[in-house]
Amino acid sequence: MDGFADLIGGFGAAVSPENLLWALIGVTLGTAVGVLPGIGPALTVALLLPLTFKLEATSSLIMFAGIYYGGMYGGSTTSILLNTPGESASIISALEGNKMARSGRGAAALATAAIGSFVAGTIATIGLSFVAPFMVDLALSFGPPEYFALMVVAFTTVAAVLGSSVLRGLVGLVIGVTIGLIGIDVQSGQARLTLGVPQLLDGVDVVIVVVGLFAVGEAITVLASGERRSTVTPAAGSRWLSRSDFRRSWRPWLRGTALGFPIGALPAGGAEIPTFLSYSAEKRLSKHPEEFGHGAIEGVAGPEAANNAAAAGVLVPLLALGLPTSATAAVILAGFQNYGIQPGPLLFSSNNALVWTLIASLYIGNVMLLVLNLPLVGIWVRLLQIPPYYLYAGIAVFATLGTYAIGGSTVDLMVLYAVGALGFLLRAADVPVAPAVVGLILGPLAEEQLRRSLAISQGDVSVLWSTPLCIALLVVAVAAIVLPPLARIAASNKATRSRDRVG
Amino acid sequence: MSTASGLPDAVGSRRHGGSRVDVPSLALAVLLLVMGVVLAVDASGIEAPRGGGSVGPAAFPWAVAGVLLVLGVVLGAVSLRGRPDQPADPADAGVQELWPEAARRSADAPDDEPVAEPVPVGEERPPLLRVRPAVRVAVFAAGLIAHALLVNTAGYVVAALVLFVAVALAFGAPRLVRVVLVGLVLTLVIFYAFTVGLGLALPDLGGR
Known part of the structure; x- marks a missing residue:
């Protein structure tokens, strides 16, 4: 088994003191930003992207992946103890978790979240180790038309999955794609959409877009929405799971993993959907359905496992196909690009050692995260006590610093503010910003594949649906856009009918 | 919820x-x-x-x-x-x-008997700026613009400090002196970490 030997080799490299240190920095930072409301892993990785010019590729990618995993762990702490949910993938855990905390079972909720995240993260990382090489083998036979179709699938599913409606998801996506067009076209040397501003010739840096949308836009949204008094519930109770809590948790962990990993690994992505599915599955299967809504531990264990498994799953299309399906994955892809590395099937042959060191470090990072989030959870709880005004003042300082550090010009700052205002408008219009980041990164790649396809066919557009696989993928892409609205209409009809029956 | x-x-x-x-x-x-x-x-x-x-x-x-x-x-x-x-x-x-x-x-169900009482984040003191949300956004925006104008003229530390204080006030900070001190420490740490630690140039006091 070739992959297994590669993985062992990866572990050999990952346990070097230097790589262990970067993994530790990554998971610690990731947990911190996961805990702090207002900052997420996508923003953090974006702010640290300039480090790619100083650090070796393996080191910084290990750190970025650690931040990604850590954010998933940290988010649950916030959901459980704070009355405002942290990361979007942790919203469901807040339903039961916050209720548990208020009834004095906060520690048990934190413990089942941390252990569940560890179990799911580890199983899903094993899944990643085995599924990714398989997907690589599959992808090696893909030509540009297949890739283009795959990217269209990613576009539409991301738009459908990451927003409140397909229309708004698409709007976010296309805005990102448009921003991605700005600058010089690499293939022809033509300037596009620069509006005569010379500083825009290099395009708008990913850092500026992500920081603008996530930091500045978010801050304005919070300000404009008025006073928001957050409360923290102290984590009462024993720090470890009681025997009965454990008995009620382990099945949800495994079921959550089983839901999360495949859904994350599909080029549809998103860690949110599996948490919804896991929650409703646990509620249906529970022996104590009456506890749901009042602090049922299964409602924390399942979704928390699901979001971590999905996070690992998202790395499968990212590494094997070069397809980012979440905002953080898109920013990590930008990190790869800074090193001139393009994730995709060739990554596993051209940068074999790097990939397997990265994957091995994910196993190690999971163990570190278990320690950080189980015995040391008290530190993170204290982080929640930071008043929001210090938090946002700090975010503003780092956001502008990260932007200014790119080019040292105030034009970049102005672009940042403009993107921030755009981010505010998007949020006000209920348009998700994550698809915009995916569109920004994936747009140029899709264009490249499109032009390559058409160059091969000498301009014949039918090359795009020339193989059964292309057709199948495009059908999936269309279905992702068409089905959710239809399903909603069907559901609302059903709801109206049942209400009529009651009334 | x-x-x-x-x-x-x-x-x-x-x-x-x-x-x-x-x-x-x-x-x-x-x-x-x-x-x-x-x-x-x-x-x-x-x-x-x-x-x-x-x-x-x-x-x-x-x-x-x-x-x-x-x-x-x-x-x-x-x-x-x-x-x-x-x-x-x-x-x-x-x-x-x-x-x-x-x-x-979750929206309808009344909270169960809270055993662990939630505590508010931060201090109970009222914010210094007691204004409408629109004015808060304006203060925030003013801080950002001031930062961009000051960074190449007054230097990084001054520009970042102005930004820090403006944002903190917009978000309801209750004590000005404390905010200024925290901001000063943060910006000085950033400045020296960048210029000395990473060897990246940030505009000195008085601009470049």
Whole structure:
């Protein structure tokens, strides 16, 4: 088994003191930003992207992946103890978790979240180790038309999955794609959409877009929405799971993993959907359905496992196909690009050692995260006590610093503010910003594949649906856009009918 | 869960509920149309490379411009029709859509006897700035603009400190002196970490 030997080799490299240190920095930072409301892993990785010019590729990618995993762990702490949910993938855990905390079972909720995240993260990382090489083998036979179709699938599913409606998801996506067009076209040397501003010739840096949308836009949204008094519930109770809590948790962990990993690994992505599915599955299967809504531990264990498994799953299309399906994955892809590395099937042959060191470090990072989030959870709880005004003042300082550090010009700052205002408008219009980041990164790649396809066919557009696989993928892409609205209409009809029956 | 915890409504028209014109979405629709037109004008000005195939640098922008215009029209139509009552928190939107029962239950169910009493984050003291949200946004924006104007003239530490204090005030900081001190420590640490630690130049006191 070739992959297994590669993985062992990866572990050999990952346990070097230097790589262990970067993994530790990554998971610690990731947990911190996961805990702090207002900052997420996508923003953090974006702010640290300039480090790619100083650090070796393996080191910084290990750190970025650690931040990604850590954010998933940290988010649950916030959901459980704070009355405002942290990361979007942790919203469901807040339903039961916050209720548990208020009834004095906060520690048990934190413990089942941390252990569940560890179990799911580890199983899903094993899944990643085995599924990714398989997907690589599959992808090696893909030509540009297949890739283009795959990217269209990613576009539409991301738009459908990451927003409140397909229309708004698409709007976010296309805005990102448009921003991605700005600058010089690499293939022809033509300037596009620069509006005569010379500083825009290099395009708008990913850092500026992500920081603008996530930091500045978010801050304005919070300000404009008025006073928001957050409360923290102290984590009462024993720090470890009681025997009965454990008995009620382990099945949800495994079921959550089983839901999360495949859904994350599909080029549809998103860690949110599996948490919804896991929650409703646990509620249906529970022996104590009456506890749901009042602090049922299964409602924390399942979704928390699901979001971590999905996070690992998202790395499968990212590494094997070069397809980012979440905002953080898109920013990590930008990190790869800074090193001139393009994730995709060739990554596993051209940068074999790097990939397997990265994957091995994910196993190690999971163990570190278990320690950080189980015995040391008290530190993170204290982080929640930071008043929001210090938090946002700090975010503003780092956001502008990260932007200014790119080019040292105030034009970049102005672009940042403009993107921030755009981010505010998007949020006000209920348009998700994550698809915009995916569109920004994936747009140029899709264009490249499109032009390559058409160059091969000498301009014949039918090359795009020339193989059964292309057709199948495009059908999936269309279905992702068409089905959710239809399903909603069907559901609302059903709801109206049942209400009529009651009334 | 936001309703249960008493969070204020989110921005814009959602506050009004019912089916009035959805102003933010309408504004965004207009922006999409403008972007579409600008992109189309720009694409029409791109010269195709000589002797190239039929797919030059303008093809993809044309397609994106088309999508922008279509989405702008659709979003505009949807926003004029108005939206039914939306959940106040976009986070809840997903919950309601995918699992309406969960959202309803958590919103309706009265809190169980709280054993562990939630404690407010931060201090109980009233904020220094007691103004409307719009003014807070203005203070925040002023801090950002001031930062951009000052960074190359007054130096990084001054510019960042001004930003820090402005944002903290906008977010309801209760004590000015403490905020200034915390901000000064933070910006000095950043300045020396960058210039000495990483060897990256940040504008000195008095600009470059």
